[in-house]
Amino acid sequence: MSRRLANIALCAALLALAGCAHAPASTTRSELKLQQPLPGLFTAGQPAPTDWAAIRARGVRTVINLRPAQELAGRDEAAEVRAAGMEYLEIPVAGADGVTVANAQRLHDALQPRHAGVLVHCASGNRVGGLLALEQADFDGMAPQAALDLGRAAGMTGTEPRVRQMLGIAH
16 A cells, blocks of 8 residues: 555656646746847847846847946946857946937947847846837838837837937927
């Protein structure tokens, strides 16, 4: 009888382990949501230090961080990204006031040689979307409304009034 109980216990343990092997990935890593507003161009809020390998697995080869250094206090994101085997670039954009044509030009210049496999991020995706809308309208010839829609798809929220004004779109 004890051998039978031991076999039942062993089967129960194996079934429990098999169930754990199929647990959702979200239980072991953060819930980073990547947007893809253009083919090969990903946008996001701030990735966690544990997200870089999964980001690289999505085909990202270059990370462009729009957050100023003071927003990343205590983290060496450049080292995290490089350790995951990707190139790292910074374009510090300080809040909505940093969503400017000059910074859109810097983003455009950074994207030019890298037509795919790029992640652009800030804290929430808001600055990314705003700057990308300006970049597309001012330097890639996208119609203003289409650029605004693209900015929304990339994560733009609070910067939208500023971007609308800069694109000449009435509210």
